[in-house]
Amino acid sequence: MDKTTLKLLGGWLLFGVIMCLLPLVVSTGTLRILIFAHFLAIFAMSWDILSGRTGYISFGHPFLIGIAGYTTAILSFRYGVPIYFSIPAAVAATMVGGTLFFVPALRIRGTYFALVTLAFMEILYQMTKVVAPKVTGGTRGISGIETIVTGAVPNYYLTFAAMFVIGLLLWLLVRTRIGIALSAIQMDEEAVKSAGLNTTKLKLFAFMVSAAVAGIGGAFYVHYLGSIAPRGIFEINFLFTILIAALIGGAGTIVGPIIGAYFLTMLLEFLRPVLPGMERYFLYGIVALVVYVYQPNGIHSLLASARRHLSVGKS
């Protein structure tokens, strides 16, 4: 492991320690906000490992989250399966079901790929309402789903641990040769093929990792909310929030989506006491736009250049 990686791992460690100490100094209300930030970070990282790295833009991530959410909700709520079985089953279902659906999509590029993934989301949205509504709960969904833990502090630690472990593993993954090859696909897929690498396998791998992460996030999310409804998962706004978190934080960096998720969630909740209505979404849109126009590579890049400036100033 090189010196830079070790230093950055120190940064992760420090981040983990500080976040673990946070419940000692902030209110439970703040922890509740951070819990949603953790979920958004997991979903945004899931999107990032597929779309941010390979350039294959997915508009269907709620489809993956929905498979996981509904699988664990139905198994645990309808059939009494213990959640320590239903959650892994949900992740497996997301990977299997999602992969089967996405294999043909991996042969399609660009806008078509994005639209096909969007279609998957819409299909599952309609399916949850019309196919066996007594099992899925139909349009009203399922309420009263078992929670893993209760209370702000336990949920904060649980979701932070999940986000931190996923983030760290993905960050390490993108620094391997596979991670570099995935980035190369985004730059010039033909060149990667010419180099003798199997790009279909690489893309499939990226999707499976992405599906697994979305599956873990989706299953935990539903057991945190205690309910699931089609409108809550397959909402275009939910999809946009995931995309914006990844883009505004810095797509393709893994750390960026985490920053983006914290930034967006905290900005919205910070504005709530002052602007409780729709106005805060207007302001949020402006702030997001300004950040994105000023630095299209996201906050991650903004922080990196600030750090460089500081280093130059000191030397």
Next chain:
Amino acid sequence: MLRNILAGLAVAMVAIWSLSAPPPASAADTVKVGYIGSFDTDTGKSTIRGTEIAIEELNAAGGVLGGRMIELVKADTREDVAEGIRAYEYLNEVENVDFIISGSIDDVSLGWLERMAEYRTPTLDTWTSFIGIIDKVVEDYDKYKMYFMNVACDFALAMLYVDFGKDVLAKDMGWKTVVVMQEDTAFAGGVYELIEQVLAPEANIKILEHIVYDINTVDFAPIYNKAAASKPDFIYLISSVRSQVPASQYVKLEVPVPMTGINVAALGKEFWTDSGGLGGGISTLSPIPSLGFELDERSADFYARYQAKYGDARPIFPHFNGFNAYYGMLNAFAAAERAGGFAPLDKWVEEMENEDIVIEKDGEMWLRYAFWKPGEIEPRTNREYTHNIKFDIQPPYDQGAPSMVVIQWYSDGSTSVVYPPKYANGKFEVPDWLK
């Protein structure tokens, strides 16, 4: 490098710390009421305004619980399930409210219900009528006992609508077949299930076709053509979102089939202008008090204050949940006075179950804001409705108000209640072009 990371983290910590700061300054020792629901819809505004008028009244009378003033804090759900859960968390963990009044729609209420059970916060729903929530209170009373709903649940609404179906649609009009046009929402899906299971078999009306349309539909011509092609005796519309669109196009297209059902836009006085004056002939089921409903003295006084306070700002006539919010607040605080506050919860719940605002008109029961108690059985349906408003679904409606009325829009822009007979002040009509 490490120093730079530390600097970055320090910035993040400051940002997080700022979020943990106490909420905006509020008057010392106030009682906090939280509103959860939409800020932008007419129905959401109705609950907010009904709550505000009740607060003004209670504060003007010297305050509550030993002279404390009531303060209202609001959390927008944008009619989104996850946002509703966040809003419920915000009201409890940041604002520390004592009581929550809700104008949420079905799936949003279902979303935050588990948080309510966790926080044990007394909560009153004024809009959603989903019986699934009442069933949860019946089945697991200890977990959900802090929940009250002061609009008659959809099952009770449907039972009385069955009577309308039998008495008016089948008997008076001679209609035997229907095409159901339903928007793609949780609310409409639930209503359709009730029509299929209860209305159609009991009123002996056959469903020829069931059409589900997207709430963003702008052109209803193909849908109406499809409905008319089945040659039903009437169309049953279930619409709660942008309901003026299917209604106005129905009139504009002069669809050759009568139409009734549930049209939430037609519950508001703005329906006439929203539909471009094309609302004549539309009828809709409505919880009460509704447009066209003769108001008793007390409710008329509430409406007068509503008009004085909000003037021409829509909705110029509060939807039923505006009245529910007003009377529900009076219920909740009267119970709190007797219980010594909203905590301990059991004491407040017990007193809320004993609440009973009876409103008479011309010497007979007109409205009633009370609740079904645990174990109490409604005689017609032979089932429990714990913590649902104490409705009455059997004439002469002397144990409570009926669960619903049917209101009719006429081609001159006026409205009347046409069912049940005790409350009727107009006649059920088909549109002019079908007469």
